[in-house]
Amino acid sequence: MEKQNVWHGPANYQIKVKGRLGSQWSDWFGGMAVESEGAVTTLTGQVLDQSALHGLLARVRDLGLPLISVNLVESRQKHNKNTMWAKFGWI
Amino acid sequence: MGNIAMNTEDRQYPPLLETKLYIPQPRSDLVRREHLLDRLNKNIDKKLTLISAPAGFGKTTLLSEWISLFEIQAAWISLDQGDSDPIQFIQYLIAAFHSIHVNIGRAASSMLQSPQKPPIESIMINLIKEVSDISNNCVMVLDDYHAIDTKQIHNIVEMLLDYLPMQIHLVIATRVDPPLSLARLRGRNQLAELRAADLSFTHSETTVFLNIMMNLGLSRQEISVLETRTEGWVAGLQLAALSMQSRDDISEFIKTFAGDDRHIVDYLVEQVLNQQSQPIQDFLVQTCILTRLSGPLCDFVTGQKNGQEMLVDLERANLFIFPLDNKRCWYRYHHLFADLLHARLRHSKRKKEAELHMRAAEWFARNKLVAEAVEHTISAGNYEQAALLVEHNTFGLLSQGKLNTLLKWVRTLPKEVARRRPWLCIYQAWALCFAGQFNDVAPLLKDAERCMHLTASKQDSNLGDIVQQEMMGNIAAIQAHISVLSGDFHQAIEYANLAIETLPKSSLFPCSVAHWALGIGNYLNGDIEIARHSLAEVVKLGRAMDNVWTTVTGLTDLASVHQIQGQLSQTATLCREALQLATECGAQSLGYMGRVEAKLADVLYEQNELVAAKNYLTDSIEKAHRWKNPNHFVYSYCLLALVLRAQGNLKGSFDVLMEADHIRGKFPILPVLESMLEKCNVRLWLSQNNMKPIEHWAEENDIKDAKRNDASFKISKDKKQMLITLARVFIATDNADKALNILKHLGGDAESEKRIGVLIEILILQALALQALNKKTSALKVLERALALAEPGGYVRVFVDEGPSIAILLEKLLNDKAGVSRAYVNKLLSAFQVDKLIQTQDGLVEQLSDRELEVLRLIAAGLSNKKIAEALFVSLSTVKTHLRNIYGKLNVHSRTEAIAKAKKLEIL
Numbered sequence: 001m002e003k004q005n006v007w008h009g010p011a012n013y014q015i016k017v018k019g020r021l022g023s024q025w026s027d028w029f030g031g032m033a034v035e036s037e038g039a040v041t042t043l044t045g046q047v048l049d050q051s052a053l054h055g056l057l058a059r060v061r062d063l064g065l066p067l068i069s070v071n072l073v074e075s076r077q078k079h080n081k082n083t084m085w086a087k088f089g090w091i
Numbered sequence: 092m093g094n095i096a097m098n099t100e101d102r103q104y105p106p107l108l109e110t111k112l113y114i115p116q117p118r119s120d121l122v123r124r125e126h127l128l129d130r131l132n133k134n135i136d137k138k139l140t141l142i143s144a145p146a147g148f149g150k151t152t153l154l155s156e157w158i159s160l161f162e163i164q165a166a167w168i169s170l171d172q173g174d175s176d177p178i179q180f181i182q183y184l185i186a187a188f189h190s191i192h193v194n195i196g197r198a199a200s201s202m203l204q205s206p207q208k209p210p211i212e213s214i215m216i217n218l219i220k221e222v223s224d225i226s227n228n229c230v231m232v233l234d235d236y237h238a239i240d241t242k243q244i245h246n247i248v249e250m251l252l253d254y255l256p257m258q259i260h261l262v263i264a265t266r267v268d269p270p271l272s273l274a275r276l277r278g279r280n281q282l283a284e285l286r287a288a289d290l291s292f293t294h295s296e297t298t299v300f301l302n303i304m305m306n307l308g309l310s311r312q313e314i315s316v317l318e319t320r321t322e323g324w325v326a327g328l329q330l331a332a333l334s335m336q337s338r339d340d341i342s343e344f345i346k347t348f349a350g351d352d353r354h355i356v357d358y359l360v361e362q363v364l365n366q367q368s369q370p371i372q373d374f375l376v377q378t379c380i381l382t383r384l385s386g387p388l389c390d391f392v393t394g395q396k397n398g399q400e401m402l403v404d405l406e407r408a409n410l411f412i413f414p415l416d417n418k419r420c421w422y423r424y425h426h427l428f429a430d431l432l433h434a435r436l437r438h439s440k441r442k443k444e445a446e447l448h449m450r451a452a453e454w455f456a457r458n459k460l461v462a463e464a465v466e467h468t469i470s471a472g473n474y475e476q477a478a479l480l481v482e483h484n485t486f487g488l489l490s491q492g493k494l495n496t497l498l499k500w501v502r503t504l505p506k507e508v509a510r511r512r513p514w515l516c517i518y519q520a521w522a523l524c525f526a527g528q529f530n531d532v533a534p535l536l537k538d539a540e541r542c543m544h545l546t547a548s549k550q551d552s553n554l555g556d557i558v559q560q561e562m563m564g565n566i567a568a569i570q571a572h573i574s575v576l577s578g579d580f581h582q583a584i585e586y587a588n589l590a591i592e593t594l595p596k597s598s599l600f601p602c603s604v605a606h607w608a609l610g611i612g613n614y615l616n617g618d619i620e621i622a623r624h625s626l627a628e629v630v631k632l633g634r635a636m637d638n639v640w641t642t643v644t645g646l647t648d649l650a651s652v653h654q655i656q657g658q659l660s661q662t663a664t665l666c667r668e669a670l671q672l673a674t675e676c677g678a679q680s681l682g683y684m685g686r687v688e689a690k691l692a693d694v695l696y697e698q699n700e701l702v703a704a705k706n707y708l709t710d711s712i713e714k715a716h717r718w719k720n721p722n723h724f725v726y727s728y729c730l731l732a733l734v735l736r737a738q739g740n741l742k743g744s745f746d747v748l749m750e751a752d753h754i755r756g757k758f759p760i761l762p763v764l765e766s767m768l769e770k771c772n773v774r775l776w777l778s779q780n781n782m783k784p785i786e787h788w789a790e791e792n793d794i795k796d797a798k799r800n801d802a803s804f805k806i807s808k809d810k811k812q813m814l815i816t817l818a819r820v821f822i823a824t825d826n827a828d829k830a831l832n833i834l835k836h837l838g839g840d841a842e843s844e845k846r847i848g849v850l851i852e853i854l855i856l857q858a859l860a861l862q863a864l865n866k867k868t869s870a871l872k873v874l875e876r877a878l879a880l881a882e883p884g885g886y887v888r889v890f891v892d893e894g895p896s897i898a899i900l901l902e903k904l905l906n907d908k909a910g911v912s913r914a915y916v917n918k919l920l921s922a923f924q925v926d927k928l929i930q931t932q933d934g935l936v937e938q939l940s941d942r943e944l945e946v947l948r949l950i951a952a953g954l955s956n957k958k959i960a961e962a963l964f965v966s967l968s969t970v971k972t973h974l975r976n977i978y979g980k981l982n983v984h985s986r987t988e989a990i991a992k993a994k995k996l997e998i999l
Contacts, residue, residue: 021354021357022357025357027434028430028433061267062146062266062426063354063431
């Protein structure tokens with residue numbers, strides 16, 4: 001499994017907030033996937049680095065959405081590895 | 092060498108800055124929140140009131156109402172994301188305090204004008220000192236403090252909290268608890284807090300708002316539903332009210348609203364928007380990208396002509412828009428509202444968003460608001476264009492010394508973009524060079540050189556060469572400057588010459604730096620004639636650019652050259668010119684000017700103008716304290732010690748020198764100043780005939796005979812002054828032959844380097860040594876030479892400070908030699924007389940007080956005791972007491988004697 005450089009590099013995060021937002025908010029949150037269940041919305045996706053994460057949290061804050069949780073998500077095998085395999089015809 | 096803006100236009104605030112200081116006006120449809128206003132009033136005697144709550148809780152509204160209703164004297168700063176520069180933050184503080192009290196901030200402002208920024212603490216201490224002059228209670232509001240994430244700014248605010256006088260109350264409104272020492276303040280009961288829970292609307296407030304202010308006629312039940320749904324969130328309630336205002340089916344709305352679990356703001360803003368006419372909707376969506384709006388700006392962005400009308404209408408309809416001045420010129424949207432609109436825009440019309448940003452950028456560019464233009468261009472994702480914008484506008488910044496702004500603009504560009512543009516690399520290098528951050532300069536210059544070829548080759552060949560030349564010249568000039576500051580004078584001269592060769596004549600600023608480097612390099616380690624020529628060129632270029640700082644630096648350094656060459660009058664003239672120029676721009680209290688004052692005092696002392704010298708030194712030392720530069724301290728203190736000694740205050744002299752020694756012990760100082768300190772100490776010991784420390788010092792510093800006789804033994808310039816002092820000591824300790832040995836070598840060097848000032852000193856000592864060895868004729872010959880060299884500059888103390896033995900020689904010269912300048916020698920001899928008076932019991936036993944001096948002046952003017960009493964508003968007996976003290980201090984017994992003695996001692 002590919003190790004993520006959490007300090008300097010991109011990482012996957014899952015942010016839960018209280019309040020329902022539609023998927024059209026994805027662009028505002030830097031392309032994160034926006035899904036809601038009941039009164040809870042989950043933002044999932046790749047964040048460029050820690051600074052970007054805090055910028056994202058500030059956006060959430062500024063919309064008046066109370067934070068429920070922020071979680072680092074360990075990624076599964078990345079796409080590029082698959083393509084590499086494909087390239088050499090191993091798949 | 093530095094570069095600062097000292098033109099008067101720069102001190103006027105640009106219009107957007109005014110909007111940051113504007114105190115928002117309260118609105119008429121507000122619910123008066125008595126209990127909160129009460130709390131604000133009650134806690135005004137605490138150091139800080141913190142209002143910390145998320146967006147939309149009415150923080151700004153509450154504060155503006157409080158200030159207006161209770162007519163509180165207040166200053167306001169609205170912060171936003173771009174405010175990361177601590178220097179700019181201090182400028183806001185100064186401007187804000189200035190709005191309360193007109194005299195505040197002049198000194199602090201001038202401190203900010205120097206390119207070598209003084210430590211932030213000293214600026215703040217000065218500002219706080221000035222602020223303490225505000226006598227009545229006032230409030231300083233920092234709104235939207237969450238926008239600040241620079242540690243240095245937090246430190247500044249901490250300083251405010253620590254040192255602001257009690258009559259100034261700080262209020263911080265923020266969405267995020269600031270990283271300040273809140274716990275400490277809380278512990279000392281110096282902190283008042285209003286948080287989200289406090290700011291939520293109470294049930295009665297909700298009722299008043301909905302049914303009275305908004306006139307919605309809701310039932311108790313309905314109000315309750317809304318309360319639950321919005322949880323007392325003010326913005327939510329306002330949006331809900333807005334949505335319901337023009338509806339017929341309010342009950343239906345409330346039911347639907349309650350049932351929908353969409354995020355309130357998302358839901359409500361949509362409701363509010365959908366109720367607006369299409370033109371208004373379009374307007375809102377298009378202008379939401381602007382942090383500040385004005386009629387003309389909106390028109391440009393929307394392509395319509397009704398911008399101003401729209402803004403006024405929106406304000407009247409309470410559609411979350413606020414004025415930023417009282418001319419109805421600039422506005423801003425409520426953040427929440429704008430964010431929501433912006434999110435919609437981004438989602439539906441991404442391309443359009445970029446277009447709108449570009450239009451905004453163009454408007455700002457046309458109106459010379461470059462920072463905003465760059466921001467919008469970058470928001471549009473148009474990095475190349477942004478880089479071009481920055482490039483075209485930064486050169487002006489550079490020659491005006493606005494280095495922080497320059498760096499800020501460049502840093503808003505993505506790093507890769509900036510690195511590929513040679514001019515941007517060069518401008519950054521300049522800014523960092525003046526900021527003293529040398530380590531960061533080298534990589535920038537490398538980048539510049541690397542992509543220089545790329546840029547040049549893109550244009551047609553002629554232009555390419557010229558541009559390349561200019562770039563290379565700039566790079567060489569930067570290298571020259573850095574070399575000077577890191578002490579590599581050979582390299583500095585090389586680079587400087589290269590720069591001068593390659594730069595086009597029109598490149599005034601880099602040329603001035605190159606000439607300066609050439610001048611300093613030669614002054615410290617080369618040809619003094621070249622130094623003089625180069626520095627004169629700096630002054631010329633400075634005037635051509637109308638850049639006061641370049642001119643002042645050039646004048647001061649040129650003055651130093653003249654001083655070395657023994658041309659004291661020119662030195663004084665140049666120093667005075669520099670001071671005059673600085674005063675015309677309000678920069679007279681800058682630390683650097685203290686150096687100029689000290690240099691002027693140096694010359695005046697030498698010319699025996701003791702009182703004038705002392706006055707300049709007082710000013711200089713005051714600046715040394717403020718700017719905390721150890722070299723400056725030592726220089727000024729040494730000179731002061733010499734002046735005091737010459738005025739007969741030996742004790743005062745020692746005290747001052749002890750302070751200088753103390754500083755030398757704590758901080759590293761330049762070798763040349765170490766030597767000066769030693770020289771002064773030895774002089775004082777000699778005055779007291781205190782041989783023990785002198786002998787001790789001589790032992791420590793004596794160079795072995797063998798070494799000294801070795802012709803190839805290179806003595807560093809700094810060591811040379813020490814050796815002169817050593818020679819002086821040898822003469823005093825009956826080792827005249829040893830002294831002559833040293834002086835021979837030193838004299839030869841001074842002759843060849845044409846350093847006249849030093850040569851005069853050496854010749855005088857040689858004369859003394861020869862006299863001690865009974866070689867009278869040689870002594871007189873040498874002294875005659877010294878006189879010839881010293882007369883043009885009006886040197887006095889270099890003779891007098893050596894003591895009575897020189898007086899004897901001078902008298903002999905007067906009697907024996909016909910060709911000697913009688914006037915000059917007589918002047919020197921009379922100076923000796925005064926000195927003798929002072930050094931013996933007949934001199935001044937103790938300094939006259941200011942009052943006594945006043946009385947003395949009036950006596951000299953011929954007033955009777957009675958008239959003096961009248962003039963000074965004191966009793967006759969008081970005047971007689973003063974007189975008694977004056978007689979005692981001057982050791983005289985009558986008015987006439989007193990006046991005569993005072994004149995002799997140059998007290999009158």
